[in-house]
Amino acid sequence: MVDVLIAGGAVMGASVAFWLKRLDPALDIEVVEPDPTYATSSTALAASGIRMQFSDPVNVEISRFGVDFIRDFARHTGPAGEVPDLGFKENGYLFLASTDTGAATMESLAAMQRGLGAGTRVLGRGELAEKFPWMQLDDIVAGSLGSRDEGFFDNMGLLYGFRNAARAAGVRFVRDRVVALERDGDRVAAAVLEQGGPRTAQAYVNCIGPRAATLMRTAGLDLPVEPRKRTVFVVDAPQARHPDAPLVIDPSGIWFRPEHGQWLAATVPATDGPCDENDFDPEHALFEDEVWPALYNRAEGFGEAKVVRMWAGHYAFNTLDQNAILGRNPQVPNLYHANGFSGHGLQQAPAVGRGIAEQIVHGDWVTLDLSPLSLQRVLDGRPMTEAAVV
Template identity: 60%
Template sequence: MRSGYDVVVIGGAVMGASAAYWLTKMDPSLKVLVVERDPSYAQAATALSVASVRLQFSNPVNVKISLFGLDFIRNFANYVPQGGVPDLGLKENGYLFLTDNAAAAEQMETLAAMQRGLGAQTCVLDPAKLAKQFPWMNLDDVVAGSFGPSGEGWFDNMGLLGGLRSQARAQGAEFVADTVTGLTRDGGRVTHVHLASGASIEASAVINAAGTRGAEIMRFVGEDLPVEPRKRTVFVIDAPNARHPDAPLLIDYTGYYMRPEHDQWITATVPAADGPCAVDDFEPDHHLFEEEIWPALYNRALGFDAVKVTRMWVGQYDYCTLDQNAILGRHPVFENLYMCNGFSGHGLQQAPAIGRGLAEQILTGDWVSIDLSQFGMERVLENRPFAEAAIV
């Protein structure tokens, strides 16, 4: 490990790995160091994600980000020829958002037209069309459903991370297992990154990609960041009377989601008392399935009368409390500090485009492929939310 680098990336999960991949791809001469506190990724949002990609967002820029992510996932071996992962196993069953509200159905039509204009295939189905396509659902309370028949589904999350890391390494990036314990600032610049091992690394540029610990990193330079950990308990359930392997990822207006996982199902909900949790709290909320999810599943679909939870786990969102959108790019106070925080649950699919965008901004001074300026830290300092309605 050197005493100085062109770019030091704090956080080596999917966002940090993507940034390192794109930086070394665009400029192989760059000296890039990625610092990851836990190279096992046992508690990383990347590893604990349900690994989905969708194009149904309310902001056009989020649709564009996911469209590139989709292309990257579909053509992974072409993007990462030395990554050692030939295919991410994308299963394009689609996303299905249900509503019982006529006004929400009209909004679905408006958003679907926008999404189609950008290249998605979103369509809005009335109850009759929904019943024809998904005869196993109870739709008595449903007014409409927004469905993405192609370009939406789920994939291999750790394959994405592993491939990006391997390719970044092949391109010259260095990865070190260590913990960032401080930053030294000199006026409007961050000059050094301090590690638990005792090393002090000089940095020409720093990327904060520390996930749920992103706010902790900013406190090292005396700044606040509206990002906090939010706990999500995910259940894997066996429902032998409900075998629908071609089912979409269903987002029910009643507050849960579910999708098939081989011959079982994955499901989760947002807790009623959702709020910040300890960064090391990975204890499942066991009660959520029987008290909130199962009754809703039973009412929605045939075959969920007999259900067994086979396993469960907790993942954490790096939740942006301002507007549930990412905070990206050069910090307006620190000219060489770049933000990559607050993805609020949809970061995995966004990593290819976000890593590319950060690399472009660092190397050229501006966003190039996609204008990501709406996600800038300026809106945080001005308390100017840039809201995304389609948060799952």
Template identity: 55%
Template sequence: MTEDVIIIGGGVMGASAAYWLTKMQPGLRVLVVERDPTYARAATALSVASVRQQFSHAVNVRISRFGVDFIRNFAERLGPAGGIPSLGLQENGYLFVTTREDQAEVMREIAAMQRAEGAATEVRGPEAISARFPWLNTEDLVAGSFGPRDEGWFDNMGLLAGFRNAARAQGAQFLKAEATGLRVENGRLTGVEIKGRGLVPCGAAINAAGTRAAAVMGWAGLPHPVEPRKRTVFVIDAPNARHPDAPLFIDAGFYMRPEHGHWIIATVPEGDSACDPDDFEPDLHLFEDVIWPLVWHRAPGFDAVKVVRHWVGHYDFNTLDQNAILGPHPALPNLYLMSGFSGHGLQQSPAIGRGIAEHILNGGWQSIDLSELSVDRVLAGTPMLERAIV
């Protein structure tokens, strides 16, 4: 039997698309193919699970404005079928800091745009930062960009489970299997090869395969600038630095946030490059060699720390500009992309899933114009770079 839409990848992006498709068009045949429904190594499960408004492109701010409202009101949005009473949104905010005046000017420019989009971003001087967060060393800071509301962190697996539950209740099918190929005839995708099932015909397909998205495009002979990048995340105990009201804090060389009496902390490794999609070996030296000296300088209370656990996750890293690649591919107009989120996919999934569903069902972007994130810029080699990547 022909499926209307086959979604390759059942993480938060694939589940969101399935939810929105079946919500917008009841009775639509949607099949989600996921190779590992335990999600043990999925980017969704291994995310730091945060949401922010502080992006330098308005389209990303709009995506997150919708996202944070959806996350805050998740149970109401999905109804009883979602089965998740709350995502526990913790709105401690984000704080980006800088020691450079030129970057402070950029902060002020971007914050004005964010406020025009409805965000509450404030750019503060070192004295104001110290007054709000007295545990920080602000002596060498010039400015900080702080979002006092609509930014923080939430339950990542609750978001995924809610989308899956509601999509299933609306008729979507989730299949534990591995997609292995695409059938293309006369410039159209006609089916997806699924291990154990053979060729499954479809009207359209969505590539939501995360770090393996490039391999999926390779089945159709199409290049795709997305690769896995490894991130080792540490959970540390700092008994002299108990600050449960701390924001997600981003400084040169690291980011951190509080988590149940501990801290989650990570860095981008020097020489960051593609890794094997099955490489989950932690880079344990990063904490002592790179992160701890930087944290201790910025927050003297981190003089005594202990790593209590760690994990490794992967970014589906867009090598062109670290922004999402969305929508139909011009070479295969019924193959849609949800790819290349480079670490901010979880928070974007509510709006992106809605946008992809609207495009498939109505032929274009509707609620939010996502055309700036289309495949066209990739094919033209024209990056849409964010000024701060987290």
């Protein structure tokens, strides 16, 4: 028997393991991950951004911790992490509003975010035009810009740093898949591995991303999480070279940001819904039908844009409210959740890993109160609304 068994070894599972060893070096921990290359993990296929601009204070606080951790990653993980820097590029995020109501909401949220340490400011159309002269802004009233502590970083560096440091501290990473949880009343009695059979532990942590609900059903439990496919396009636009541009969230529903002289761009499909767990085929038509017209409407420099590459990844989509589901399961108290991030998991991994570890070791949240994101709200049917979902 081990002390803690973590199902899923991408960034969330590795972060939980890292923090558990920081809080209690004596813990015996196993992380079970079927693919050590992480080829189809949400971590590897993420757009790798972090922002303060959320509408709920708990998400802002999670990001506040996360950006400080990312900025000073090597100090936190030490030489054992083997990642000297995450290459944080502080370009910011820019949310554009096309209505006066949207602009007023931005002002209110910016004040809340600044109160929690963010640098958010709301710019009118004229200020936006002066700062971003390459944009077409006739339909825009205002924009909310994270002028600091927002941007892009090395997604795999974050994962490998956590994993390397955890492994150096004695965590075992096992190549296998947790396919079922066996229950004995109100406790998980064992995790069943595809190759290794039953494994027993004092505590179990579900960190398996878009497949989280599938695992829960094996124990007769429900979780409102499903895989949703997102196609990301790498776009070359010779007349639109703006390497210092922020990640822009457009009222049309697309987002785009610079990446090594090119651009990343994506949108939520009009027919968005659950996808097969093994479907990673990009939706090619989305670019011509939805993404390119919106890009060109925002900046004429995208008129000559062409797709040079594309990929599809999966969101672990929380159908209740698109926010994370965290912590101890009140129905099965030796089971813990880090699920349902709906596209925000990478940036939230440092704070969430620490929080889950605190619950396991100390019995409750300690550094940040993450109770608004607990499973209890799901059981009660109380969604925690987050307006700034990308």
